[in-house]
Amino acid sequence: MTTAVTLPTEVMSQEEKSLGQVNRQMIVILDFGSQYSELIARRFRETQVYSEVLSYRTTAAQLRKLNPKGIVFSGGPNSVYDKNAPKCDPEIWSLGIPILGVCYGMQLMVKQLGGEVTTADLAEYGKASLHIDDPTDLLTNVEDGTTMWMSHGDSVQKMPPGFDLLAHTENTPCAAIADHERKLYGVQFHPEVVHSIGGSALISNFVFQICNCKPTWTTEAFVEEAIREIRAKVGHKRVLLALSGGVDSSTLAFLMHRAIGDRLTCVFIDQGFMRKYEPERLVKLFQEQFHIPVEYVNARERFLSALNGVTDPEEKRRIVGHEFIRVFEESSKELGPFDYLAQGTLYPDVIESADTNMDPGTGERVAVKIKSHHNVGGLPKDLRFKLVEPLRKLFKDEVRKVGRSIGLPEEIVQRHPFPGPGLSIRIIGEVTAERLNILRDADLIVRQEINRRGLYNEYWQAFAVLLPIRSVGVMGDKRTYAFPIVLRIITSEDGMTADWARVPYDVLEVISNRIVNEVKGVNRVVFDITSKPPGTIEWE
Known part of the structure; x- marks a missing residue:
């Protein structure tokens, strides 16, 4: 892969x-x-x-x-x-x-x-x-x-x-x-x-x-060179940045702002697939604390409508990527002309989005596509922006080091990875407003309990997945027929491989009890104990 x-x-x-x-x-x-x-x-x-x-x-x-x-x-x-x-x-x-x-x-x-x-x-x-x-x-x-x-x-x-x-x-x-x-x-x-x-x-x-090498590949060296390359590539042009609030795009925003200042415009597109309370918190944090202006675009209905009836995960990613770029193009026309689009694409994004790599001479398969990432495999062919991707050759841990070195606060540096298509690929099958609300509430409980016990930084990711099936349960002496929630909590160093986390039983018990009691439409919680490989971190 x-x-x-x-x-x-x-x-x-x-x-x-x-x-x-x-x-x-x-x-x-x-x-x-x-x-x-x-x-x-x-x-x-x-x-x-x-x-x-x-x-x-x-x-x-x-x-x-x-x-x-x-x-x-x-x-x-x-x-x-x-x-x-x-x-x-x-x-x-x-x-x-x-x-x-x-x-x-x-x-x-x-x-x-x-x-x-x-x-x-x-x-x-x-x-x-x-x-x-x-x-x-x-x-x-x-x-x-x-x-x-x-x-x-x-x-x-x-x-x-x-x-x-x-x-x-x-x-x-x-x-x-x-x-x-x-x-x-x-x-x-x-x-x-x-x-x-x-x-x-x-x-x-x-x-x-x-090889007689010297240890000169440092965070400081990367930052200096990245800033020089950004300035050399962009010149005096303006850059539109796709801000998601994760460590990748946030590090990119800080890096780009240091390189080109006010010629950077950050746009946060709320596609409706973010976690609970995140859009509001993100915009406030960047504008009031970091003093980096952010244009907020509410596109929730547009994205949800585009995914109506879609169940295939690759099609979801393609559609989300396509709509994402189109909204950016429309926003850029309103905000002024932009020549470049900055993205926080990382090396693992490129790796997992690889198309089947066939040797033209022998037909030998060398690499296999695992899944498309919205900022790699989902980009339309007629994209009118030139891309700026300074982090494209970095792994996640290297991005975190860069973020710390340029002043990114720890709460963002340690933020768990979150997929570009958001909760749309943590809902298996069709994405609906009802299912999004259920998953947001369940996911919030997972994060609250992990944080409450000081375990957040112990895990690479901790999140909930909603399955498109229903099972029979009993609550208050009444029969229920509701959705199951899957807990996916894993440890990893770089996202390339991962293992399921040995979460204390009492923590799992509290998470399960809260989700079943507080989230309407859920009557069962299960724990995914699959490593990567053979599974992937995300379900879709």
Whole structure:
């Protein structure tokens, strides 16, 4: 479910300039269809070295122009012997740039450089103890017997010429290998996942000892460069900003206001799918406390009418995205001419909105679309605005750091993520005024009780979902036939993966009792205990 960018030759210099100015030291991750490619990028950024994901089809010539300090080959769903297995440009091996192959990336390295990969006698999934044969270089300070996360069916049978064994597991004879002279490294496990206890040390070794990077990718550096790029792109033009009140758009508003001042106009479109009391509070907060003017547009009836009878979640997102832009266009005509639209699009938004990525030569599927985001997949083709998206390459935790650094108050910095289509995708099936009112009241109770016990910052998200079914209940000796509410409370570091939160039973009990007693139309509360994957955080 990843999206990777191939840099065409004709735009390489522009892309190189964009990336190079932010941080001339960078690590490139070549994506071979892994679920974790962007997670790899995030882990490398935690070392304060910039990293970015590009397509495995990126050529050696393009990489040479970008001049990265290191390259990582991601894992992937294929076997290297599959008919349409993705391959890299073989010239990459001769660039003289350190390379780390992860899982499929290691197997591809072995196969292309003259080794052998075969189907393993025993597939290895989950935790495994790593036994270190060479504790230097890549595995410096990685404890012998440490836990690493495995997920593979193929295994290296014979190393290529010039490679040495670094580590093994009980089922994998070649769990880590290296050609020290050419600085080519391969690991069969996934050091990027939190389950790999020694993963952070390995990544740090690759970044600093092998690639000789310096930790210059900082929040301050990003802010300075983002402001320069905004000013260079926008010039003296005016910018319309889609303000939602979340940490993404609020950070964007502060950043844009610092960059261009009064040439920024924030518009809050109340599409009727916000949580209870949020529209009023948002406008007051920005105007009276932050002194950033906000134009309020009430479009509740318009959006609700547009979704009349619509049940498909992708269609909901498309319609909400379409109407969102149209309302902005209409508002811009009333407020004055605008050339640019600023959006708080993040890297995960781009990732999950990726269209199926097919290799034009082989038809090989590399990435799968999970769901569209209203500010990515829902944009109309005839959009007349030019987009400004300074946060597009950041993860949520990085946005929060940026927000804090430019003065965003903690109540917004720590605000739980809220989808652009709002409650419309937390109502499964058709969206109606009645269902919106029910969900708003239930969602308010969830947030109140989580806040009351000081648990809000412990969770990535805590919200309610309304199901379009009814079940029988009994209240006051009378039969009821009402909706169920699903509690979705999860923990996560970046939204890419998530786990259901182990909420204290007494908290769940109070939330359930309050919803059933206070929200008319609900007679049952259930708790979602599904992780991501296999589920997603939102239900739609």
